[in-house]
Amino acid sequence: MEAIAQQDLYRIGTVASLTGLSVERLRAWERRYAIRPAHKQGKTRFYSKPQLDRLKLIKHLVDQGQAISSLAGLSSEQLSLRVHATPPETVLHSLVTPKVGLIGANVIMLEQQAQRNNQIERIEVVSRWANLEAFLSDANEFDCVDVLIAQLPVLSIQALENVKRMMPSANIICLYQFATAHNISKLQANETPTIKWPVSWAEIEHITLSETGRSAGDAGTVPRTFSDEELIAIAAESEDPHECPHHLIEAIHQLNALTGYIGDCGRQIGTTNPYQSARFDVSQARSQLENALNSLLTNNV
Numbered sequence: 001m002e003a004i005a006q007q008d009l010y011r012i013g014t015v016a017s018l019t020g021l022s023v024e025r026l027r028a029w030e031r032r033y034a035i036r037p038a039h040k041q042g043k044t045r046f047y048s049k050p051q052l053d054r055l056k057l058i059k060h061l062v063d064q065g066q067a068i069s070s071l072a073g074l075s076s077e078q079l080s081l082r083v084h085a086t087p088p089e090t091v092l093h094s095l096v097t098p099k100v101g102l103i104g105a106n107v108i109m110l111e112q113q114a115q116r117n118n119q120i121e122r123i124e125v126v127s128r129w130a131n132l133e134a135f136l137s138d139a140n141e142f143d144c145v146d147v148l149i150a151q152l153p154v155l156s157i158q159a160l161e162n163v164k165r166m167m168p169s170a171n172i173i174c175l176y177q178f179a180t181a182h183n184i185s186k187l188q189a190n191e192t193p194t195i196k197w198p199v200s201w202a203e204i205e206h207i208t209l210s211e212t213g214r215s216a217g218d219a220g221t222v223p224r225t226f227s228d229e230e231l232i233a234i235a236a237e238s239e240d241p242h243e244c245p246h247h248l249i250e251a252i253h254q255l256n257a258l259t260g261y262i263g264d265c266g267r268q269i270g271t272t273n274p275y276q277s278a279r280f281d282v283s284q285a286r287s288q289l290e291n292a293l294n295s296l297l298t299n300n301v
Contacts, residue, residue, distance in 0.1 A: 099144065104130075226290055250295065251289050
């Protein structure tokens with residue numbers, strides 16, 4: 001470590017706190033996009049100051065809806081040019097409603113219920129398949145979709161790989177009822193969103209918009225530190241005998257859901273200002289819990 005002793009180095013937990021990127025996401029990016037730390041000592045990763053600054057730029061652009069796959073190979077100078085060239089309001093105004101395909105009887109019935117209650121607002125469902133077999137046996141002439149939402153009784157890596165082969169250009173979101181920690185971790189490494197069933201339609205719209213970089217509804221709230229799939233992976237991998245991370249994650253999920261619910265209430269009533277203030281306060285409380293969770297994870301690195 002002498003060769004790099006002259007420069008400032010930051011432990012991965014510190015980098016997570018300073019950038020707003022979770023430890024799990026930094027590790028996933030290392031595996032998938034070769035965004036590697038400057039040094040490793042055992043299982044601990046250390047990042048240099050230039051790497052820290054670069055990760056802050058990447059986080060800023062990801063929050064604006066740009067895909068990590070398009071950013072990973074750029075230099076800090078190129079990333080900085082993107083930051084200054086594309087203001088947040090330009091990104092949000094250029095977005096269109098994502099087109100969605102649904103796989104699974106339960107999620108289709110949930111959509112029907114949402115239609116009856118006039119709850120479908122921010123996505124457009126263009127294709128439906130009652131189950132995975134129907135999807136895989138369908139003709140090659142698929143409607144063009146941005147996101148495929150696959151509801152599976154048992155989380156299967158092979159099944160999702162088959163789905164991806166049939167429609168490689170679509171983002172895939174997996175809703176599951178039963179899953180092993182191994183399969184959840186594997187999908188997390190591939191950055192495939194996974195959510196435990198049952199879910200609400202508002203949650204489906206939220207994760208769809210987040211996956212396509214179109215989460216304009218999150219404006220006016222404190223940015224999230226952990227995505228839904230990251231929280232699932234943390235809970236699955238935690239070995240804390242007191243289950244403190246599990247309790248924090250459960251509370252974070254509740255506050256995320258409450259944030260979305262308050263926003264929906266404001267839209268239905270037609271008076272948004274008081275609700276915007278309430279949404280921000282709830283998201284701030286969620287952010288404090290995320291900081292607490294991050295502290296637990298950092299101490300275990």
